[in-house]
Amino acid sequence: MNQDIFVLVEHLRGQVADITYVALAQAQSLAVETGGKVIAVLFGGNAVELSKNLAADMVLHVESPVLAEYTCDAYASALTGLIKEKSPRAVLMGDTTMGAEVAGVLSARLGMPLISNCVSIKGGKFSAKICGGKMMVEGELPAEPVLVAMVPGGFRVEQGQAAKAPEIKTSPVPDLSGVRVAFKQYVEPEGGDIDITTQKILVGVGRGLQNGDNLELAEELAEALGGAVCASRPVVDQGWLPTTRLVGKSGKAIKPKLYLALGISGAPEHTETITGSEMIIAVNTDPAAPIFDLAKYGAEVDMLDLMPALSEAVRKAKGG
Ligand SMILES: Cc1cc2nc3c(=O)[nH]c(=O)nc-3n(C[C@H](O)[C@H](O)[C@H](O)COP(=O)(O)OP(=O)(O)OC[C@H]3O[C@@H](n4cnc5c(N)ncnc54)[C@H](O)[C@@H]3O)c2cc1C
Incomplete structure (x- = not known):
């Protein structure tokens, strides 16, 4: 050695x-x-x-x-x-x-x-x-x-x-004669969706969303803020959002000005690709959630209560 x-x-x-x-x-x-x-x-x-x-x-x-x-x-x-x-x-x-x-x-x-x-x-x-x-x-x-x-x-x-x-x-090429897997092609995700890697404001939702019907609340909040919704893996695995919206190791790296992480615990597979965000605000009912270690601001509240209230407050502040 x-x-x-x-x-x-x-x-x-x-x-x-x-x-x-x-x-x-x-x-x-x-x-x-x-x-x-x-x-x-x-x-x-x-x-x-x-x-x-x-x-x-x-x-x-x-x-x-x-x-x-x-x-x-x-x-x-x-x-x-x-x-x-x-x-x-x-x-x-x-x-x-x-x-x-x-x-x-x-x-x-x-x-x-x-x-x-x-x-x-x-x-x-x-x-x-x-x-x-x-x-x-x-x-x-x-x-x-x-x-x-x-x-x-x-x-x-x-x-x-x-x-x-x-x-x-x-370097001389090492022995690759035993390699049996060949690359064929990249499979692109379905087109037409927004690109979360270029968004300035992202509302990220996790398992705390609880069911797909609540996604509407996140969409409303993102619209009020002028951003888009992205998600952690359980949300995508449940089919509530397409894989194009997945943030993390098996999804995309994001670097928005604001990442509002709602009901996301902060597993490394998720957080490793959010560190380019200028500001992270975390909302979670568990005060010990690791996402708070990365967040600049955090609130220990129920995201389902927060989302409609925040959407309304943002709309009012914008005079809408
Ligand atoms: C190889 C591999 C690749 C992976 N790739 C990814 C990836 O790309 N992206 C990814 O995200 N994950 C990925 N994962 C999964 C990852 O390990 C976590 O399981 C996942 O990130 C957890 O998602 P979550 O935070 O939404 O859910 P959970 O860990 O279940 O957290 C839910 C959080 O919501 C909070 N909560 C519950 N109800 C409310 C409420 N009403 N209001 C506010 N907060 C609430 C809870 O306190 C909890 O902190 C991968 C795992 C592996 C093994």
Whole structure:
């Protein structure tokens, strides 16, 4: 084992995921402790563009048609080869749909310990979220090479970004002959819906909405505020709103000026993609809901009482 820290670069359609920068920021601080280098591992084409602001000592680029688009099979196979060959101290990635999938396969395949939902590593200890973000655990960083799936909270995106592009080194392609899954196509969500990633004001509703009929109250509030309604996963799973409105790990990242989170507990899978919001206001009947940790303002009230009252107050304030 050497002391280098690998960071898997997560990218989709030419965009590096924010969590990659968070992982790079963590890798920088960990590398100071280990004395190793931060190596960003980048699969697929367009390396120069994708690498330009990665805060890494070096980008290890692997290009192959098999790696042109993400599949867990291909990424895990390529990383298996690189880890066996280079033996890094730690391999960091986002605890996203992609990162969690790849990390799980690598852990099983290589027998490496995996720290999921990791917020930070410092001084030989890690802290991670458990129970849907309601609790934090601390533990000793394993002495052997370790896989780490990061969630936001410990580092900011800008801390993992650099003004100067790192050196790109092209790596020989590891053995990918066992890869059986091939990327075919992106399936676009149904068109015609609003794009929640560009909205300035978002009213987010969670399971606290209780039933689909109450959605009307949220729509009215969003209309009064001049925004749109988005949701946590239970609301989408119930079919009350389409997947285009889903905020979170399996949905979209949002960055509105105002995010009004109503009846949303604040699970990491939801909150990891709302940190770009300029202001978060949370409304929840549970004073211990983790969403209050992220919110600038919070109110411990019933959202079903609040929504009609707030809609009316906003309409009056606007003179309507
Ligand atoms: C791999 C994976 C991917 C996932 N992806 C996503 C994702 O993309 N997006 C996502 O959101 N989740 C995702 N999840 C699910 C996530 O873990 C949580 O289960 C989900 O975010 C919880 O949604 P919620 O906060 O609406 O519901 P809950 O956690 O059930 O919280 C409901 C909240 O409403 C409050 N409440 C109840 N009644 C009222 C009321 N009348 N007024 C005010 N407050 C009230 C409660 O106190 C509670 O805090 C994912 C999970 C996994 C494992």
